[in-house]
Amino acid sequence: MTDHVEGEPASDAGEAEGLAPDSDAGEGRRNFLTGASALAVGALATLAPIGAAVAAILDPLRRGDGETDLVLVTRLSAVPEDGTPRKFTVTSDLTDAWATYADAPVGAVYLRRVGEGVRALNVVCPHAGCFVGIAPDGSRFACPCHRSSFDLDGVVNDPSSPSPRDMDALDVEIRNQDEVWVRFQNFLPGREDKTPV
Amino acid sequence: MRDLLDWLDDRTGYRALLRGALYERIPGGARWRYIWGSTLVFAMVVQLITGLVLWSAYSANAQGAWESVWFIQNQMMGGWLLRGIHHYMAQVTIVLLVLHLMQVLIDGAYRAPREVNFWFGLILLQLVLALSLTGYLLPWDQKGYWATKVATSIASMTPVVGPSLQQLLVGGTEYGHHTLTRFFVLHAGVLPAGVALLIVGHIYLFRRHGVTVPKDAADKPDGYFWPEQVLKDSVASLIVMATVLGLVLWSGGAHLGAPADPTEPYAAARPDWYFLFLFQWLKYFPAGWEVVGAQVIPGLVLALVAAMPIIGGWKYGHRFNLGVGAALLAGVVMLTWLARAEDAADPAFAEAKAEADAMADRAAELASTAPGIPAAGGLAMLRADPLTQGPKIFEANCAQCHRFNGHDGLGGQPSEPASASDLAGFGSREWLAGLLDPDRVASDEYFGATAHVRGRMVRYVQRGVAGFTPDVQDDLEKVIMAVSAEAALPGQAEQDAAQQAEIVEGRALIASEEINCVRCHTFREMTEGDVGPVLTGWGSRAWMLGMLHDPTDELYYGEDNDRMPSFGVDESLTPAEMGLVVDWLRGDWTTEHTPEP
The missing domain is CATH 1.20.5 (Single alpha-helices involved in coiled-coils or other helix-helix interfaces)
Known part of the structure; x- marks a missing residue:
């Protein structure tokens, strides 16, 4: 050629x-x-x-602006008064690619009374993203995947726990006396800092 | 015919190509030990065929994936077999790959001039693992969803690019439609294309170098690929296929869990067995070292294996490689065994597994029973199911005071003792008979721990009913039938229909002089003093929803309400949630035996 x-x-x-x-x-x-x-x-x-x-x-990469609003999760009366954590489903309006959903389940939180207020923890394990459970005796949070362990405040309570940080606390507001509003967010797992997804 | 083939050969040269492919000379003749590569090619072809047909019925979106896989599995002719073969062949492929790699190691077949082909093989191994990983998510069931979450979380830990990498894989910040479309294009497009290219390259290089002939074959006569080796390869492929079919039949086909739910815990989340060693491995890395465990060390191990052709050229290199290979295999087996053993010894895992299986069975039952899967998908279907959702709502909102058969609805025991009635069977004749039993009305099953224990109803039962003559007792039984019939419980429908006469009689007896419920309760148009809850429609869906909405309403307890919250007025339960718990208490849910409407 x-x-x-x-x-x-x-x-x-x-x-x-x-x-x-x-x-x-x-x-x-x-x-x-x-x-x-x-x-x-x-x-x-x-x-x-x-x-x-x-x-x-x-x-x-353009998706997700990190800004989330507070959403109504439950009534104060539904959170046990004795300080035991209870799981609540978080529903919120959601856009997933082409589809929008009204009041879709987007995640779950543990709510727990602390003094007069309520503390909210994202149920997702900061280690590798599994769903953290409550130990059978109710004394702590335990992840069923890789043995991460947290006390009821969500603080790592075992030196061999593989989670690099405490469970992710979420902003809570009590409105109109008994409405529990939570700023629901997920955070990147496997790192010490709490970076919103 | 002969002329036609001659013409075709003249234009294409196909005979030379066929001859080259079939009459490859095998020094020392055909052998069983040469089958492994061919069985892998066979496995890949099976995956290609079954995968393409699965593709024809699969829908990659969050409201179509589980649903279409359920349809393939349960409704399509031969679908369960097709999916079963695809599922188990994937697992057998991994076993074959490991055997193939071990043979290459033992025979030293990675040494010059075959280095590049060894690397091709290693890449193929990783592509096949990536195919397994991406395929695990596609049914969009709880198992695949939660196991893959761990995998993408690990991807996000990659230094610097991790978060972006995860976002690209997931197709956004959260799992959704684009997670499926992206995993699907990897699983059915990019990765198979890579596998096909590499297999072509792998076979080309293999043909270029020839088989690695064992020493004892040197003096044997040469053979050809066709037909001697092909026969052996075919027999081996048949055995592989028989193994896969055996696994499909033994297991009843590939499993499909409940639809993926980001809000429901899945404590039984485990990767497929061939990744269990990595899963177990991650448990040993404390906070801050995950990247080392999940990426650095596996990366270094892979690099070491990739360096084997070079190491193998050194004096003790081959022995070193064999040692590394044996150690790796032993490590993987041990970690896998440890993962299994730890789960087997963990009652919480067994419970989580049983729960997951129960949810999967229930989802399958709902999907196969009219009205079936709604357009909103399997998860919406499951979330509208009183049988599985009712007890959760009961446990969270009612079990602080009430019990269900003595437990909290989910089988647990709340910390506080019961302080209101046990609602199992509420509305039924048995429940009412217990309420009207002088020995039981003031027990913890009914009003024992409530303010009503000092109320008129308890007094009426303990003083009035206790003194009824046998005749009046018979009348009371009819009254019970009549009031219970108001509830129109599905479980009691047959009885109610059969005893219509007694029920009609009972309705009149409600206002009889001896029994006289209407002194305090309203029943239809009969009333004297409207104090207690209305008996018209007592225990019916509407009655119970009204009670939940506002027990302080005049129709119910009015001012006498003890501590029952007004769930509807307070909006602490949505109408849908109230409907679910009511339907569950009334035993009103879809079963396979529900007659078609």
Whole structure:
């Protein structure tokens, strides 16, 4: 195969000579230019589809602004008065890709009375994202996956617990005397700092 | 015909290609030990075929994945077998891969000039593991959902790029539709394409280098791939297929859990068995060291294995490699065994597993019973199920005072003793008979621990009913039938229909001189003093919903209400939640025996 490029200024000899059939220096230079042009034109031709594909693949990075509003979770009367934690489902309006859901279950929290107030903990384990349970004797939180262990305040209570941080506390507001509102958020697991997803 | 084939060969050269493929010379002849690669090719082809057909019935979205897999499994002709083969062949493939790798190690078949092919094989192993990982999520059941959450959490721990990597995998910040579309394109598109390319390269390089001939074969006559080796390969493939079919039949097919629910704990979350060693491994890394356990060490181990062709060229390199291989295998087996043993010794895990199985069975029962799966999906279906949701609502909102058969609805015991009636069977004849039993009315089963223990009803039962003559007792039984019939309990429907005459009689007797319920209660148009809860429609769905909504309403306890909260007025329960707990208490839920409407 012989291609000709006309009127191109001379440049350094190509490096692809090893692959090409026998050639003298001038032909080698022409071949290099042809080859370089072929690659450049080819790259130009695929730029648009590849660019669009990369953009679409990276789209999820634009999602999630980290801002969440407080949502009504339950009534104060439903949180046990004796300070034992109780699990509550958090429902909220949700948009998942193309679909919007009114009052969809988005997660769960443990609510627990502390003095006059209520403390809220996300049920998700900060270690690897499992659903933390309450130990059978009710004395602590225990993750069923990799043995993370927390006291009832959500604080790591076992030096061998693999969780890098305490359970994720969430903002709570009591409104109109008995409405428990929680700022429900998930946080990145497996790190010491509490970074919203 | 001959001419036609000649023409085709002239234009395509297919004969030379076929000859090259089939009449590969095998030094020392065909052998059973050469089957492993071929069984893997066979397994991949099976996965391709079954996977493509599964694809034709699968829907990758959060309201279609579990639902379409349920349909494949339970409604499609041969669907359970198809999915079963795909599921178990994936597992057998991993076993075959490990055997293949072990053979390559033992034979030293990774040494020059086969280094690149060894690396191809290692990449193939990882691609197959990635196929298993992505495939585990696709049914969108509790098991796959929670196990995969751990996997993507591990991805998020990657230094620097972790959070972005996780977001790209998950298709957003939270699991949802795009998690499925992305996992599906990996599972059914990107990874299989990679596997296909690498297999072609793997076989090309294998043909280029030939088999690694064992020493004892050197003096044997040469053979050919076709037909001697192909026969052996076919027999081996048949054995592989028989094993897979055996597993499918023995297990009853691939399991499908309850639909994924981000708000329901799944304590039985475990990866499939071939990842259990990694799962167990992670338990040993304290806070701050997860990345080391989940990524650094596995990465280093892989790098060491990848370096084996180079190490193998050193003096004791091959022995070293064999040692590493044996140690790795032993470590994996031991970690897997430990994971299993720890779960087996943990009663909480057994309980979680039983609970998960019960939910899975219930979801399957609901899906297969009219009205079936709604458009909103399997999770919405399960969340509208009184049988499974009722007890949870009862435990959270009612069991502080009430009991259900002596427990909190879920089988547990609240810390405080019961301080209101036991509501199991509420509305039934048995429940009413107990209430009207002088020995039981003031017990903890009924009014014992309430303010009503000093009320008129208890006095009426203990003084009035206790003195009834046998004739009046018979009348009272009819009154019980009549009042209980107001509840229209599904479980009592047959009895009520059969004893219509007694019920009609009982209705009149409610106002009889001796029994005279209407002195305090209103029944239909009969009333004298409207003090106690209305008996019209007593125990019916509407009556109970009204009671939950506001027990201080004049129709119910009015001012005499003890401590019962007004769940509806306070909005502490939604109408849907009240409906679920009422339907559960009334035994009103879908079962397989529910007649079609």
